Amino acid sequence: MMKRAAASKKKTRIQAKNEQKILDAALAVFSQFGFRGSTIDQIADHAQLSKPNVLYYFRGKQDIYVRLLQQTLDHWLAPLSELDPDGDPVDQIVKYTMIKLEMSRKNPEASRLFANEMLQGAAMIGDVLKGDLKALVDEKASVIKLWADRGEIAKVDPYHLIFMIWATTQHYADFDTQIRSVLGATYNKDRCFLDAQSTITSILVNGLKVQ
Secondary structure (H helix, E strand, O other), X not given: OOOOHHXXXXXXXXXXXXXXXXXXXXXXXXXXXHHHHOOHHHHHHHHOOOHHHHHHHOOOHHHHHHHHHHHHHHHHHHHHHXXXXXXXXXXXXXXXXXXXXXXXXXXXXXXXXXXXHHXXXXXXXXXXXXHHHHHHHHHHHXXXXXXHHOOOOOOOOHHHHHHHHHHHXXXXXXXXXXXXXXXXXXXXXXXXXXXXXXXXXXXXXXXHOOO
């Protein structure tokens, strides 16, 4: 019996490529049909692989779904982990926010998948939220608090600042339909994100200034 690829210590280039191909296909399927409405057959068809081939790499639908959520979270947390305590506070916060906004522009499906999991109570990834996510946010909240205590930025609640950045940037992925409806004929994706960058940067810079 063949070993599942995910269980092997080292993946070949082809194995890594096929895993990502399956994950990309699953993201498209889950985004359209949701977790409950999706099947391994749909994912296999979208990936242009056989069902046994998909199950060689993953144990089942839930395994793929959790991997996607973890991949999205890892991608989102990477720029937060790079928030530099020795850098200029406002520059660091604005830089992080702009990276998060760009992630929403480039991969809205992943953002919507993650948002839906949160709305369902995070049953699949709750332990990660209470573990790795919380630990990193605690660490970076301490950095923001230190900047505020030193008088380098305005007195803000560091956790709610981070929540605000998440809510603002992810809105452009999760509520894209609403944005398109409100802007109507004037909507242009690239122009929308340029305007968002300018507006959000201005609000952050002015709001973080020490009065």
